[in-house]
Amino acid sequence: MIGLWAVPVLVAVAQVPEPRVAIEAAMRDSAAGWNAGDLDRFLAVYSDDPATSFTGAKGLVRGKAAIRARYIAGYPAIFGPAAKHEAIPVLSFVFEDFRLLGEGHALLTARWRLGEGQTGMTTLVFRSEDTGWRIVADHSS
Numbered sequence: 001m002i003g004l005w006a007v008p009v010l011v012a013v014a015q016v017p018e019p020r021v022a023i024e025a026a027m028r029d030s031a032a033g034w035n036a037g038d039l040d041r042f043l044a045v046y047s048d049d050p051a052t053s054f055t056g057a058k059g060l061v062r063g064k065a066a067i068r069a070r071y072i073a074g075y076p077a078i079f080g081p082a083a084k085h086e087a088i089p090v091l092s093f094v095f096e097d098f099r100l101l102g103e104g105h106a107l108l109t110a111r112w113r114l115g116e117g118q119t120g121m122t123t124l125v126f127r128s129e130d131t132g133w134r135i136v137a138d139h140s141s
Contacts, residue, residue, distance in 0.1 A: 020098045037085040047134035055139040089115025104128040
């Protein structure tokens, strides 16, 4: 009689860090807010910290209120008082890189695509807050 020995087989499975799952989900929800013309939902991923920053081609702004004003001024057809929600170009992200930056912070680099013609890169610093992972620094081009 031949004995069969159970030999454990270890399979290496790429583990996705839990913060990455939460951050990517938050970004998808933010894009869904944009696509629905819901500025509050789009901006919910940003921290309420007054030091939260957005840097783009027109310079640096700090604070969620200033970031909100920038989007209203830049996209009046979507978020302005006379918004035409049927004309919203679809926003999507392709996540390019993710890394933890120590306890409670992470860096996400993504390609954004807006409608058929606009695309660019964004580098986002997230901080873990009581309300979830929130952007504290956004550099988009």
